[in-house]
Amino acid sequence: MGEDQQQQLETAAEDLMQRLRLKATELLLREEWKEAVQVYSQFIDLCKEQIMETTHEQVQLSKLHKSLCLALSNRAEARSRLRDFNEALIDCEEALKMESTHFKALLCKGKVLLSLNRYSMALECFKATISDAQASGNFEAVNGFLEKCKKLEYQSRTGAFDLSDWILNGFRGKCPELAEYIGAVQIRKSEISGRGLFVTKNIEAGTLLFVTKAIATERGILSGEDSSENEQLVMWKNFIDKVMESISKCQRTRSLITTFSSGENENELEVPDISVFRPEIQESSYSNEKLDMGKILTILDVNSLVEDAVSANVLGKNKGLYGVGLWTLASFINHSCSPNARRIHVGDYIIVHASRDVKAGEEITFAYFDMLSPLEKRKEMSKTWGFNCNCKRCKFEERMSSKQELREIEIGLERGIDAGSAVYRLEENMKRWIVRGKEKGYLRASIWGAYSETYGTERLMKRWGRRIPTMEAVVDSVVEAVGSDERIMKGGLKRNFCGVLDLERTMNLGRGLYGKVVKKQALKSLLEMGICEQS
Ligand SMILES: C[S@@+](CC[C@H](N)C(=O)[O-])C[C@H]1O[C@@H](n2cnc3c(N)ncnc32)[C@H](O)[C@@H]1O
Numbered sequence: 001m002g003e004d005q006q007q008q009l010e011t012a013a014e015d016l017m018q019r020l021r022l023k024a025t026e027l028l029l030r031e032e033w034k035e036a037v038q039v040y041s042q043f044i045d046l047c048k049e050q051i052m053e054t055t056h057e058q059v060q061l062s063k064l065h066k067s068l069c070l071a072l073s074n075r076a077e078a079r080s081r082l083r084d085f086n087e088a089l090i091d092c093e094e095a096l097k098m099e100s101t102h103f104k105a106l107l108c109k110g111k112v113l114l115s116l117n118r119y120s121m122a123l124e125c126f127k128a129t130i131s132d133a134q135a136s137g138n139f140e141a142v143n144g145f146l147e148k149c150k151k152l153e154y155q156s157r158t159g160a161f162d163l164s165d166w167i168l169n170g171f172r173g174k175c176p177e178l179a180e181y182i183g184a185v186q187i188r189k190s191e192i193s194g195r196g197l198f199v200t201k202n203i204e205a206g207t208l209l210f211v212t213k214a215i216a217t218e219r220g221i222l223s224g225e226d227s228s229e230n231e232q233l234v235m236w237k238n239f240i241d242k243v244m245e246s247i248s249k250c251q252r253t254r255s256l257i258t259t260f261s262s263g264e265n266e267n268e269l270e271v272p273d274i275s276v277f278r279p280e281i282q283e284s285s286y287s288n289e290k291l292d293m294g295k296i297l298t299i300l301d302v303n304s305l306v307e308d309a310v311s312a313n314v315l316g317k318n319k320g321l322y323g324v325g326l327w328t329l330a331s332f333i334n335h336s337c338s339p340n341a342r343r344i345h346v347g348d349y350i351i352v353h354a355s356r357d358v359k360a361g362e363e364i365t366f367a368y369f370d371m372l373s374p375l376e377k378r379k380e381m382s383k384t385w386g387f388n389c390n391c392k393r394c395k396f397e398e399r400m401s402s403k404q405e406l407r408e409i410e411i412g413l414e415r416g417i418d419a420g421s422a423v424y425r426l427e428e429n430m431k432r433w434i435v436r437g438k439e440k441g442y443l444r445a446s447i448w449g450a451y452s453e454t455y456g457t458e459r460l461m462k463r464w465g466r467r468i469p470t471m472e473a474v475v476d477s478v479v480e481a482v483g484s485d486e487r488i489m490k491g492g493l494k495r496n497f498c499g500v501l502d503l504e505r506t507m508n509l510g511r512g513l514y515g516k517v518v519k520k521q522a523l524k525s526l527l528e529m530g531i532c533e534q535s
Contacts, residue, residue: 006055017046033078040075047071069095073104080112084249088112103132110145117180117213117279119153152179159183159208164522171316175347181211186274190363192334192390194266197364205356206511209341209364210329214348215253216242217325239324243300255286260331262298263386277328303331307345311366313514314345336365336391337378338442338482342513353515355483371482372448374410375401393442405429409447419453420464427468441481444474484512
């Protein structure tokens with residue numbers, strides 16, 4: 001090819017690149033991310049072709065390298081806005097290989113790592129950009145990221161969370177930024193079924209166990225009319241789409257989901273190491289296990305959580321808001337009718353804490369369905385969940401089910417007998433059967449409604465009050481057996497309740513309900529809100 005011809009081709013390529021660059025910048029400014037990715041991709045291909053041409057002078061080459069770096073950083077930005085974090089990171093890495101201190105590439109990499117909750121790696125990126133940021137007038141923005149990153153990195157290392165200000169502020173403003181955190185827990189084979197989550201040291205009620213961000217969530221306001229079943233179906237479909245999108249965009253998510261149970265042959269499933277759930281750990285190889293649509297749907301059936309189910313609190317939500325989601329570590333928590341943990345939902349995060357004191361080596365469980373009900377009712381509910389409950393309490397109550405008197409009390413309550421007499425009869429029979437300790441709490445929890453009605457009704461207390469244990473003693477034994485529950489402490493702050501729980505006991509119950517992430521004053525305000533809602 002002649003020199004002239006060569007010159008013409010180069011000029012044509014330069015023109016095309018210039019047009020693509022302008023178009024891509026415009027799309028980026030207009031926040032049309034998908035289209036921006038497309039045009040930047042054309043630009044990047046062309047730029048790479050040009051670099052491969054050997055005829056360029058050094059000056060020209062270095063100009064092309066600069067353009068390529070910038071285009072890769074901008075494409076990374078657009079990809080990160082589309083939550084295509086993996087691809088965005090690849091772009092940043094490529095740009096940084098060419099220019100290790102490229103401001104835009106470092107900044108974008110930091111932001112992507114922050115979105116992926118890899119705080120310390122993100123912190124490194126922001127630190128590296130700070131001197132450039134000062135020079136380019138971006139100091140405030142970068143410093144903002146740096147401070148946020150430091151805070152989240154500290155939280156994820158120490159578990160030092162505090163939701164109090166937000167609560168005391170009436171949940172105004174955006175919900176607080178949370179970090180992912182894994183406390184003293186590990187995954188092990190469970191006696192209940194398959195694998196479960198276990199504590200590795202003694203912990204007290206309210207202790208934070210873990211905080212994790214949802215793989216996907218879907219929320220909506222249900223109308224509460226006949227159509228709400230349809231609305232839920234639409235939400236479920238949207239939720240499935242979001243999970244599929246997460247899987248397609250993130251190999252790590254895909255790999256983690258393959259560790260979840262689909263409900264079959266649970267006892268043969270592998271036990272994953274807790275470290276694979278730490279966001280900072282970068283897996284060198286991801287599972288290649290087949291994950292077809294059928295498998296994903298069964299995994300979602302078994303592991304998805306409804307936000308405001310029993311054992312859960314949703315803080316700062318609008319009334320009527322219905323939410324479903326999938327969270328990694330929570331998917332390893334088995335159900336128990338004497339649970340020792342509860343969850344709080346804040347934005348896309350799930351916060352799981354102990355609802356009573358737990359000993360090292362004990363399995364962490366929460367209630368999938370109402371555990372303040374008799375064995376037969378619980379059996380029905382567990383069937384609708386697709387399993388026969390295998391927890392300690394069910395095993396104990398199964399052994400007790402031969403006692404005719406117990407059945408008679410439950411049937412009597414269904415038929416509307418006097419709640420006080422049911423309580424009295426259970427208490428007397430427990431003495432005869434020599435039921436002690438936690439097991440007393442199990443049986444009391446089974447007819448908690450009758451206890452609650454008795455302690456809450458002046459007439460019943462006049463008649464039965466002196467013949468049954470005090471409310472404090474019963475509350476303590478039920479909480480020891482099944483953990484904190486809103487309904488157990490309902491009377492605590494209510495004025496018309498015959499026995500008013502003392503403040504210390506109420507606050508302890510509150511710790512089990514909301515965890516230590518809520519400090520005293522905020523806890524008090526939450527408890528008051530809870531009691532008001534229920535009365
Ligand atoms: C979210 S997973 C819990 C973790 C699961 N065990 C695993 O190995 O991945 C829910 C499944 O665990 C099993 N499961 C949970 N609680 C149970 C219980 N109390 N009794 C029997 N099976 C239970 C059921 O198969 C249920 O579908």
